[in-house]
Amino acid sequence: MAGRSGRTVRDLRRGNRTAVLQKLYFEGPLSRFELGPATGLSSGSVSNVVADLVADGLVEEAGSVDSDGGRPRTLLRIAPHSGQMIGVDVGETRIRVELFDLTLTELARAERPLTPKGYDVEVIAGHIRDGIAEVLGDERAAPKRLLGVGVGVPGIVEHTPDRGAVVHGQTIGWDAVPLEQLLRSASRLPDEIPYFIDNGAKTLGQAEMWFGAGRGARNAVVVLFGSGVGACLVTPEVEHGRAVEWGHLTVRVRGRRCRCGAPGCLEAYAGAESLLARWREEGGRPPEGTDEETRLTAMLAAAHPPEGTAPDPVALAVLEETAEYVGAGLSDLINLFRPERIIVGGWAGLQLGSRFLPAVRRHAATYALRHPADRVTIDLGRLGPDAVTVGAAILPLADFFAAGGRRPEPVPEDPVPAWRAALRERTP
Template identity: 55%
Template sequence: MELVRATNRSVRLRNRSALLSRIFLDGPLTRQDLVRGTGLSQPAVSNVVGDLIDEGLVMEAGAAESDGGRPSMMLRVAPRHAVVIGVDVGETRVRVELFDLTMTVLGSVEYPLEHNGTEPATVAGHVLAGIDRVLADSGIARSEVLGVGIGVSGVVEQGAHAIVDAQTLGWHRVPLQQLVAEGTDLPLHLDNGAKTLGQAEMWFGAGRGARHAVFALVGSGVGAAVVTNGVTYRGASSSAGEWGHTTLVYGGRPCRCGARGCLEAYVGAEAVIDRYREARRGRPVPGEDEESQLGALVAAAEKSETARRVLDETADYLGAGVANLINLFNPERVVLGGWAAMALGGLLPAIRVAAGRQALRAPYAQTTIELGRLGVDAVALGAATLPIARLLATGGIRR
């Protein structure tokens, strides 16, 4: 179904891309490793690698162990060939991080968001200020920045300028990319936060090695990223993966999206706290913000029957939601991430059991359900991979 023409030059591009990707994702590697890994001939690998070294994208880094014979040189991506910036526009804060090409953090800065002071222009301002800040702090020139990736907790519609719908921020069709672009000419990449988290876990965390994986992001709201055949699936207008608003309890609790019985209305942090409050006959849950309230609930479960019941039910609902993902996507792995999922980590065994009850046996047996390995900062890390993904796809030929 691929109706894209191939030409002789595209051969080189593909091979460059394949080799560079491998060096980046699995490196350091020797030329021989690349020969074995890609099936290309030795001269072809040397030829392409030579170009990459000449262009400063790749560097030799010492010789490999050898037991007789000429030792092969290790190849790695040149860490400072460029830097990338990852931004996490979350429900409560904007976080900007600067990475080199080995994804080492070179600097970061965070701006809290008022609970309702979430004007798009304010957020764009934070992003721009953050970029200036991390560059200034680390003394790196703008020209060295490959690009800026921005993960937003909302639906991001890709296009010439990405448009953002974010219920929790009260945003409707906000041209965030344009707002940021007006303040900088660095290449921008916007994406949904769940998708960037998925990308991060896919490259560096619990998703490594999987071709088909689902990343469930549980925070105040609920989202998911689906990786099919190694690629994040976006759908027709890049809103695929809106797991939080799938119906789980037909006719059930009202959801902030306007429908009823959405998964988010049961397992989102806000909903869990709400359900706990109801179970306490309306007595408020102690804690300043959702994070501490959820913590209070988890702590209370040690002693309180009520709290435990709420958590058990949460695991059941979450398990059923995960089962739906398993039935529909048949992934090799389901990875739970987001701060609420991390806080509820103790429920993992119960979630597994609940999912097993609701999923079909065969696909359930072929998947694992685990927690994310990258913690809460995965969104910014994943956002930073967006410009890199482009670099790898084009074989390192910028723009």
């Protein structure tokens, strides 16, 4: 039955389960006594919720601590093996698929390399399906405990009622690709297992905000540098983050042609693909027959060789110019959103690393307004090259928590009558 707020008893129970699960996940182990003040629930509600979660196998005991003058208090934690998630990173050089337990400990992984022109939709979908099958074949996999599959992709993701997630990836030649339909069409996963498909910069941002350099910040921007450039904005109003096409901000009128087709985009100067192209155009010699990651490593080594060896002046000049473009691009994010933190991630961002960051900070301060620039920090992400995959796996995990730890139910062959669904909602 719905109360004055419009919430049913089931809604209240789900909210209470969500509150306890999230506190134990981020701050546990905790005792029942500690969960009350932490969640705002009464001791009776905490006891009831914990009993339900223990019965469901989601929460387990984790030792005890002494209390002041009373019996030791039992500590509780999330049961790591009570659920599993799959995270997929559709990157520029490879497809990475990882299987995680409920505490995001990696259980298995599969990788499929991509050729420079490997963004054929059917090829990508096939790599993802094969990777999912491979990790679920691992001895530690428990397919019946799978909560969902998260996928991070380049481009804009539109969630439609009839075709599921549709990807608009202009830089990779994807025009309204119904990726969710393609994955389901030949998938061996049950229909009730959900797919969560979103922009790769957003999944990177999700991971860094939950577990990395963004933890504790209320207002942050997480930027991704790979072949291209992207960003995720996190504010109190958009707590799960919103992908922004920062790489296609115009930084130079009538400038270099970007992969998207427009002139002067930031990505045409700051992405790894364009950075290497500019080095080559100016007389540099990237190693032939290697992938972008290897060529960028060679460029950095040429610009910053061991002591006693002269640097490659062309590589050094291109990197210095790139630092200014990146700093100018960050200044726009600073002026527009006034974040507490800017976090730099992605494989190219991590390779450019701490040697590159001082110049970026200096240029960002030069181009930004002084007041917001004085209040922002710019640092590297902490989660390494797997951050997009971890963030993708967080998508089904966050949905699982929002549902109060309830697993996806099998899809009935016949639709449930409306009257029966209404009765279910009114059942405590």
